[in-house]
Amino acid sequence: MSKLPNTSTSIFTIMSKMATEYNAINLSQGFPNFPVDQRLTKIIASLAKKNVHQYLPMSGYPPLLQKIGSLVLKSYQRTVQPENEILITAGATQAIFTTIMAMVKTNNEVIILDPSYDCYEAPILLCNAIAVRVDLNDDYTPNWNRIEKAFSSKTKMIIINNPHNPTGKIWTNTDFESLEKLFEKYLDVILLSDEVYEFITFEQHHIAVHTRKKLRHRSVVASSFGKSFHITGWKVGYLVAPEYLMLEIKKVHQFLVFSVNSICQVAISEYLDLVSVNQLGAFYQEKRDYFRKLLENSRFKLLPCEGTYFQVASYASISDENDVDFCKRLVLEYGVAAIPISSFYANGKDIKCIRFCFAKDNKTLEEAAKRLCMV
Incomplete structure (x- = not known):
């Protein structure tokens, strides 16, 4: 019998297969x-000839x-x-799992x-635990009435994603204050904060859990070098957590991956030593703005994008189709x-x-926008 009976091929796999x-x-x-970045590929080329091909310590390469x-x-x-408080992982998905x-x-x-991103629920189910799904508001802001009602004596963890995939929304200070009030009532709850797009923000920086003194002693923060440095295939991420939580995480990590x-x-x-993560926001903001400008004459309504490299668009004025069928038709016809x-x-809301x-070269964005403006 399947341990994940309701899990099927992900929509990402389906759409990428159709694209191909x-x-x-x-x-x-x-x-x-x-x-x-050529500086990074030159480093890799040089290291290939050096003695760096054996196991590293379980927690990670000490200089890193x-x-x-x-x-x-x-x-x-x-x-x-x-x-004691940092762990290198085989990508953020493994970190979260x-x-x-x-x-x-x-x-x-x-x-x-x-x-929410699709990697959150599966490990919960594999723990024989219960995933309590709470909808954000339609503008993708947290609905604190619904969230508070979802808390109970059985609540062990809440997972947040900031900046948010798929919507690009960033939490406000008020949102964190609401979460902190909840944590004062539920003292055994742990926060898992998925912050893989932390350096890809635009007009305003995201508020990291690292900065919330009332939360960070009960929080695990997941980050991603793959997202930050455009090397998603390397699958290298990291966790930051207080030592008492990290000790338990490392117990699982050593038998799941051991060494990255x-x-x-x-x-x-x-x-x-060569790169500044502070340049990422400007780099992707230029791409975001360029893509949005290319779609100005389309029939899509572009929602605000405060972070990540994703743009959400409403097609409500174009079609009454459900969004899965509409996406499939976009591939087939456009x-x-x-x-x-x-x-x-x-x-399935x-x-x-x-x-x-929009993390694509300009030529790709231009041709895609040209087609989308025909819809």
């Missing part, structure tokens, strides 16, 4: 199609741990102990805010692949919105 079959422009999956500690301090003014497996027990409840890709860790460690937002909801990834 019909030679469509793939704006569905969230990965860049432009070259990696130190540099992440410096990055957290510089970015968020939080001091963490690299050897490992955290849930370590923290959540049978019949615990974990609150997920929908629309050595050459990639060393390369990223060296690259951090040669552009997107993601239906309903796939991020447990209940359909408000006629789809997601485009």
Whole structure:
């Protein structure tokens, strides 16, 4: 009998497969199609000839741990102990999976805010726990009345994603104050904060859990070098958590992965001496603005995009089709692949919105927009 009976092929796989079959422009999956920084590829080429191909310590390459500690301090003014409070993971998905497996027990409840990324629920179910799905408002802001009602004596964890995939929404200070009040009532709840797009923000920076003194002693923060440095295929991320939580996470990590890709860790460690993550926001804001300008004459209504490299668009004035059928028709008739937002909801909520990834070179964005303006 299946342990995940309701889990099927993800919409990301389906849409990317359709894009390949019909030679469509793939704006569905969230990965860049432009070259990696040549400084990073030169580092990798040099390291290939050096003795960096064996197991590294389970927690991660010590110089990389130190540099992440410096990055957290510089970015968020939080001091963490690299050897005890940071863990290198095989991507943020593994980081999230490992955290849930370590923290959540049978019949615990974990609150997920929908629309949500699809990697959250599976490990909860594999723990024989209960995923409590709570819809955000239609403008993708947290609905604190609904969230508070979802808390109970069985609640073990709440998962938040900020900046938010798929919507690009960023939490406000008021949102965090509401969460902090809830945590004062429910003292055993742990916060898992998915912040993989933390450096891809625009007019305003996101508020990191690292900066919330009332929360961070009960929080696990997941980050991603893959997202930050356009190297999603490397699958290297990291967790930051207080030592008492990290000890439990490492117990699972050592039997799930043990040690993450050595050459990639060393390369990223060296690259951090050359690059500034503070430049990422401006880089992607230029792409966001360019893509939005290209779609000005389309019939799509573009929703605000405050962070991430995704643009949500409403097609309500174009068609009454459900969003899955509309996305499939976009591929078949116009040669552009997107993601239906309903796939991020447990209940399949359909408000006629789809997601485009604008982490593409300008030529790709121009041709995609040309086709979308014909819809």
